[in-house]
Amino acid sequence: MDIREATAGDWPAIWPFFHRIVAAGDTFTYPPDLGREEGRGWWLLPAPNRTVVAVDGAGTVLGTAKMNNNQVGNGSHVASASYMVDPAHGGRGVGRALVEHSLDWARDAGFRAMQFNAVVETNVHAVRLYEDLGFRVVGTVPEAFQHPARGYVGLHIMHRPL
Numbered sequence: 001m002d003i004r005e006a007t008a009g010d011w012p013a014i015w016p017f018f019h020r021i022v023a024a025g026d027t028f029t030y031p032p033d034l035g036r037e038e039g040r041g042w043w044l045l046p047a048p049n050r051t052v053v054a055v056d057g058a059g060t061v062l063g064t065a066k067m068n069n070n071q072v073g074n075g076s077h078v079a080s081a082s083y084m085v086d087p088a089h090g091g092r093g094v095g096r097a098l099v100e101h102s103l104d105w106a107r108d109a110g111f112r113a114m115q116f117n118a119v120v121e122t123n124v125h126a127v128r129l130y131e132d133l134g135f136r137v138v139g140t141v142p143e144a145f146q147h148p149a150r151g152y153v154g155l156h157i158m159h160r161p162l
Contacts, residue, residue, distance in 0.1 A: 001055070001056055001062065001097060002055050002056075003052050003054050003055075003097060003101045004053060004055065005050070005051070005052055005053075006044060006051040006052055006053045006064060008040075008044065010061060010064075011040050011044060013053075013060075013061035014043065014053065014061060014064050014084075015036055015039065015040075016086075017084060017086040017088070018039055018043065018064075018084055019034075019036070019039070020087065021084050021087075022034050022039065024148070025147075025148045026120065026123070026147055026148055026149070027120050027123045027126070028082075029118050029145065029155075043064070044066075045066050045068055048109075049066070049067060049068035050066070050067045050068075050105060051064065051066045051067070052064065052065050052066075052098070052101065054085075054094050054098055060089075061086065062085065062086055062092070062094045063083065063084060063085035063086060063089065063095065064083070064084050064098070065081055065082065065083045065084075065098040065099075065101065066081065066082050067079060067080070067081045067102045067105050067106065068081070069111075070114075070115045070117065077110075077111055078111060078112065078114065078115050079102075079105075079106035079113070079114045079115070079162075080114065080115055080116060080117065081102040081106075081114065081116070083095055083098045083099060083102075083126075085098070095125075095126075095129055096129060096132075099129065099133055100133065102114070103133070103160075103162065106162055107162045111162055112161065112162055113159060113160060113161045113162055114135075114159070114160050115157065115158065115160075116130065116157065116158040116159075117155075117157055118144075118145070118155045118156075119155065119156040119157075119158050120145050120147065120153060120154075120156075121140060121145075121153050121154040121155065122147055122150055122153050127156065127158075130160075133160070134160045135158040135159060135160040136158065136160070137156045137157070137158055138157050138158065138159045139156070139157045140154040140155065140156050140157070141154060141155045141157070142154050
């Protein structure tokens with residue numbers, strides 16, 4: 001697996017799983033009916049932010065991550081990131097590799113920490129992965145996410161110093 005900068009030409013490969021994940025409505029705070037062009041604008045970030053793809057030896061896009069400042073101004077020393085792995089390629093370490101890559105990027109870019117503002121508490125695989133990589137839940141906003149099957153559930157704020 002290789003992780004490289006995403007290009008506009010990668011969007012047709014990202015969109016099918018991006019759309020499937022967002023439309024499911026159980027892990028991202030994005031509108032479930034988010035359209036293709038609007039989604040591209042939300043995901044493919046311009047520099048100095050960064051969007052990457054994880055690809056296999058044949059060039060198949062397995063997953064993607066976007067990395068950015070969590071805030072601007074006096075809060076711009078904390079990074080944030082979001083990740084999507086094509087469900088057809090789940091369970092193969094793609095998510096872990098993307099998180100590790102984003103941590104390296106943030107460290108190299110001079111960020112002091114990474115923070116996730118909205119990790120759905122029922123997304124246990126993501127929470128476990130982030131905790132395994134040194135993040136901790138610093139707070140949970142109760143009933144801040146309307147899960148399509150479980151109703152109102154909490155959103156974790158997760159943080160890790162770099």
